[in-house]
Amino acid sequence: MDRKLAAIMSADVVGYSRLTALDEEGTIRALDRSRERIDRLVAQYAGRIFGLAGDGIMAEFSSAVQAVRCAIQIQREFSADEGDGDSSLKLRIGINLGDVIIAGDDLLGDGVNVAARLQSIAGSSAICISGPVRDQLGAKAEFRVRNMGKRVLKNIPTAIPVFQVDWSAGPGVSRVTGSPSTAPSGDSSGPPVIAILPFANLAGDEFWERLAVGLAADIIADLARYPNLAVISRQTMMAYKGCENDVVSIGRQLKADYVLEGNLQASGDQVRISVQLTDASNGASLWTARYHETVDNLFELQDAVTASVVNALGNCSGKLLKFRRDVLRRQKPASLQAYDCYLLGEEQLDLFTRASIAESIRFLSRAVQLDPKLARAWTGLGCAYSAGVCNGFSEDPASAVRLFEDCVEKALELDPQDLTARLGAAGFRALRGDLEGALDDHEMVLTSAPHDADTIAMLAGNMALVAGEPKHGCELARRAIRLNPSIPWYYGMLGRCCFVAGLYKECIAALNKAPPQSPATLLFTAMAAAMLNREGDAARFVARLDEPFPGFSAEAFIRGYPVTNPVALAAIRNGAERLRSRAAGES
Structure with missing residues (x-):
């Protein structure tokens, strides 16, 4: 050859x-x-x-x-x-x-x-x-x-x-670089940034693979509760699963000051977890620990790792000396089986399809049945019901909305610091006419998690659609995307915010990166095209919407979200009317 x-x-x-x-x-x-x-x-x-x-x-x-x-x-x-x-x-x-x-x-x-x-x-x-x-x-x-x-x-x-x-840089001298845009933050005025790599599974079993990744994700969620710390989100870190890069390279890519890595090994009823916290600027190890416990004490290990990371950062970073050690800890799962069902439900929820939402509801319902005090599972279940309604997947939207409200109320009863549940509750407060109360909830959420991309993206949607200033929602959605540019549903939130704010071209550009199977994506894209007098584009997206989702409409989205912001209600109904009038004109 x-x-x-x-x-x-x-x-x-x-x-x-x-x-x-x-x-x-x-x-x-x-x-x-x-x-x-x-x-x-x-x-x-x-x-x-x-x-x-x-x-x-x-x-x-x-x-x-x-x-x-x-x-x-x-x-x-x-x-x-x-x-x-x-x-x-x-x-x-x-x-x-x-x-x-x-x-x-x-x-x-x-x-x-x-x-x-x-x-x-x-x-x-x-x-x-x-x-x-x-x-x-x-x-x-x-x-x-x-x-x-x-x-x-x-x-x-x-x-x-x-x-x-x-390729965006201009002509100049070629060199390998950690440019200012990619170097560790090094900004003493901002919060320190930590990246938690998915834990390596040394057991070789699919169950323990989920558990290893889930434990790292839970540590991310626990650390995100500290407002003086910025934590790289779970979805971004999943791209580094199995990555052999050195931590200095990872820190540079993510603009992180610190990197936490670890591995999990299970044998019989014994679990070993090894973790290391590293200074991403120079690769120096700041803290290492090895834990050996029975499976029954797995979640105590997780709490111990989180507390040790907080203490290590507090000792090595002057900007964290005022770190709050009194942040309310989340309730530990009482059942490993319930926790596995929770992880499976969250995996399905991330896929945003009709089948995956149904599977998510099934897994998360089983999780709260096995462990009724697992607040995060109640929150996930509420989000699954909400996603089903907002995307036209629910067979009984009215019942699903009621179940969504019941779930967030239960989650907050168990964990008052669950910010996702707090945002859901804000929507129901606004639905009952308490817009000021909803705005207070929004302010509390932003104060509690100013650097958590998931929370900021959800808050952006609430600002535009529930209570607040739509342009502020756009700013928050853009901030979430800057923190984590690879998550499709963030772009869906930005698209909705931009539509309500009258930024129709930016709405379409954002929705081009949103989950394509979502009828909300198709609806808002069609309405934005109609507002821009792009009749052909609007008609194509309406056809794409009508075929698989014949019962989905702007009013269905309004009821399901639920949309309560007067500005958003007017904008969405105006967009829907523009679509109807153009369709009537063509016929």
């Missing part, structure tokens, strides 16, 4: 399946135009396209430098389209330099496979390159490169060094 050394560029469209589900014809037109542009740029930089599959493109270059320059120009041109209707697509790109097998016009082998895997881990509008490509750039390239550490790629036997190209 003939072989050669080549720089391989792999590119695909971010969220292509979601985009086609929302607007198949528009997305295909945009893809066709995008391929024409990529063809032109690849040829301009002396490359050749050798593979097309679905929304993906494979190209080869004789020069790694030219491959990177081509990728940068592609991202710059595509970024200029952002928000421009169906022309706006985002790409993720991976580039590798390696030995490839020549098979006619095609290229095969690990050199190609690594490029494809690099593309798969690149974020939206990002360019990831391998170590050999970075070596070739030397002083020739004009753009900054950020070290992402070693990453384990699917079906690649060894971890490889990965770098990300900062």
Whole structure:
């Protein structure tokens, strides 16, 4: 077989399946135009396209430098389209330099496979390159490169060094950098930032895998209760599950001051947990501990780890000397089986589909049946009922809303500091006419968790739809996205806030990244398009909504949320009326 050394560029469209589900014809037109542009740029930089599959493109270059320059120009041109209707697509790109097998016009082998895997881990509008490509750039390239550490790629036997190209930077000296935007915060005026990596499971069992990840997530939730500490959210940290990066690289990527890592090993009825807290600026170990207990005492171990982290941070960081040690601890689960049902329910809730919401309700109902005092399970169950109603999945919306209220009341009875339940209760206060009381709840939530992205995103929706200033809701949603840019439902909240605030173009841009299967996404996108006089776009989204969700409407969303803010009620009903009038005009 003939072989050669080549720089391989792999590119695909971010969220292509979601985009086609929302607007198949528009997305295909945009893809066709995008391929024409990529063809032109690849040829301009002396490359050749050798593979097309679905929304993906494979190209080869004789020069790694030219491959990177081509990728940068592609991202710059595509970024200029952002928000421009169906022309706006985002790409993720991976580039590798390696030995490839020549098979006619095609290229095969690990050199190609690594490029494809690099593309798969690149974020939206990002360019990831391998170590050999970075070596070739030397002083020739004009753009900054950020070290992402070693990453384990699917079906690649060894971890490889990965770098990300900062294509937004202007010409200058190329160097590996932890630029100001990616370095640990080092800002003494702000709160210290801690990242908790998913705990490694050394037991090899799926049950203990859930438990290991769940314990780390619970420590995140416990630490998020301290207002003088910023904690990187669970969804962001899940991307680092199994990552072999050193903690300094992880801290730089997440702008974290501290990183907590650990592992769990179970044998019979014995559990061992090892944890280490590290200074992300220099890799120095600040505190390590090993715990050995029976399975029955697993949650006492979790509390001990949380308390030790708080104490260690308080001792090593002057900005935490006033850390509140009297924060109310959450009730420990009384049953390991109930906790496992809770974790399974939360996993299903994150998927936001009709089937997953039903499964979430089933698991979480079982959790509270097994452990009626597990407040977080009551909160999750309430959220599942709410998600079912707001997304048109519930067969009996009125009963689901009542169950949602019962769940948040029970959660708050068990845990008055449960901020998610507090936001749900604020909605019901507003529904009974107590808008001032709802605003007081909002203020309490923001004061209690000013740096928790999940809480801020939920609060944003409440500000716009329940009680408050819609533009403040937009600001909060944007803040949540800055803290954690990879969570689709944050963009759904931003889209709703922007619609109520009259920011229709930004509404559509945000909803393009929201859960595509949500009828609320389709409804608000259609209404925003109608407000912008984009009749064709509005009609397409209404058709997408009517087919799987024939009973879903603006009024159904208002009842299910429930929407009580007078400004939001007027905006949503005006948008729905605009849709109806345009549909009547066409008929």
